[in-house]
Amino acid sequence: MFRSVAPSAAGKHLVRRGYATETVPARKLAVLGAAGGIGQPLALLVKLNPLVSQLALYDIANTPGVAADVSHVNSRAEKFMTVLRISAWLPDMLVKTLEGCDLVIISAGVPRKPGMSRDDLFNVNAGIVKGLCSAIAKYCPTALVNMISNPVNSTVPIAAEVFKKAGTYDEKSCLVAKTFYAEKAKINVADVNVPVVGGHAGITVLPLFSQATPKANLAQGDIKVLTKRMQDGDTEVVEAKAGKGSATLSMAYAGAIFADACLKGLNGVPDVVECSFVQSTVTELPFFASKVRLGKNGVEEVLGLSSLSEYEKNGLESLKPELKASIHKGINFANQS
Numbered sequence: 001m002f003r004s005v006a007p008s009a010a011g012k013h014l015v016r017r018g019y020a021t022e023t024v025p026a027r028k029l030a031v032l033g034a035a036g037g038i039g040q041p042l043a044l045l046v047k048l049n050p051l052v053s054q055l056a057l058y059d060i061a062n063t064p065g066v067a068a069d070v071s072h073v074n075s076r077a078e079k080f081m082t083v084l085r086i087s088a089w090l091p092d093m094l095v096k097t098l099e100g101c102d103l104v105i106i107s108a109g110v111p112r113k114p115g116m117s118r119d120d121l122f123n124v125n126a127g128i129v130k131g132l133c134s135a136i137a138k139y140c141p142t143a144l145v146n147m148i149s150n151p152v153n154s155t156v157p158i159a160a161e162v163f164k165k166a167g168t169y170d171e172k173s174c175l176v177a178k179t180f181y182a183e184k185a186k187i188n189v190a191d192v193n194v195p196v197v198g199g200h201a202g203i204t205v206l207p208l209f210s211q212a213t214p215k216a217n218l219a220q221g222d223i224k225v226l227t228k229r230m231q232d233g234d235t236e237v238v239e240a241k242a243g244k245g246s247a248t249l250s251m252a253y254a255g256a257i258f259a260d261a262c263l264k265g266l267n268g269v270p271d272v273v274e275c276s277f278v279q280s281t282v283t284e285l286p287f288f289a290s291k292v293r294l295g296k297n298g299v300e301e302v303l304g305l306s307s308l309s310e311y312e313k314n315g316l317e318s319l320k321p322e323l324k325a326s327i328h329k330g331i332n333f334a335n336q337s
């Protein structure tokens, strides 16, 4: 997620949680790639978020249909007095999509097919991300940006370079480790928290099961299996979908949760901490995923790794060369032409 300066809340609106009604700032959220496999369920999920007062959906194809469909869903937001405006914007209307945005989620671009690496998507998606980020820098330079488009290890540095020319920044969520750990540890997934650090592809994904809560004292063999499953879990989905794309529903869910955390941070809710791939000094790599504290200025604080097990220390050293190469590939691409 990237961040420039503090957003100006253009107004206030009422939301009701439980029995209390409270006033929160009006927030505009845009989904770029809204008609895609991720974009559609993500649009639906963020429509249900009472912190969103305006939703702008943008894609190069089929956006009006998606917006019409989503607008027919009775959301909690409307029930609880929030006025939610949904607009569908076409290719020449990116400016209207982005103007006034507090949060932009980018899920535009092609997904993997079986046998492909995320890096195989670079040639197509790098240009899409660069173009969209140039527009963000121009039309909503103060918005937070959540990056979903792959390869994230490169698209985030691309966005950073584009924004560096215009402002400042930070990055995206990794919230998928939870389910596998809960299964193994036989605990309620809703209570589980597993920090995931490093990057977002194969061995660059490093779940820190030694810091998982609640603590389950898993055997070393189980930790190795879980780590591998975590690193390859998304490939499981790509293969199961057999050429029809990659994870869409679980990504939309993770994206909606992360967007909610960003909005809470912007609205001043204290202690909002998520794992996110951001510009970092936690290691010698210029970008790295670790826990970050979200706040009124986006990423307020990048938290360190705390103590790692020997297995995790080895994993950290092993992931660095690949992550470094992906980061520099993105930086070099962004600085061409």
Ligand SMILES: NC(=O)C1=CN([C@@H]2O[C@H](COP(=O)(O)OP(=O)(O)OC[C@H]3O[C@@H](n4cnc5c(N)ncnc54)[C@H](O)[C@@H]3O)[C@@H](O)[C@H]2O)C=CC1
Binding pocket: 032, 033, 034, 035, 036, 037, 038, 039, 058, 059, 060, 061, 107, 108, 109, 110, 111, 112, 121, 125, 128, 131, 132, 147, 148, 149, 150, 151, 152, 200, 245, 246, 247, 248, 251
């Ligand atoms: N970061 C993560 O954890 C995950 C990332 N992904 C990535 O998310 C991306 C999207 O995946 P899906 O939604 O499954 O793909 P999809 O092909 O179903 O949807 C992509 C959408 O982007 C649109 N699009 C293409 N160029 C555009 C542009 N310049 N402006 C606006 N919209 C544009 C397409 O028209 C399409 O509707 C892929 O790159 C995929 O690898 C997918 C799952 C998880």
Ligand SMILES: O=C([O-])CC(=O)C(=O)O
Binding pocket: 111, 112, 118, 150, 234, 235, 238, 246, 247, 251
């Ligand atoms: O596996 C993929 O290509 C999509 C992805 O990044 C994920 O699901 O984490």
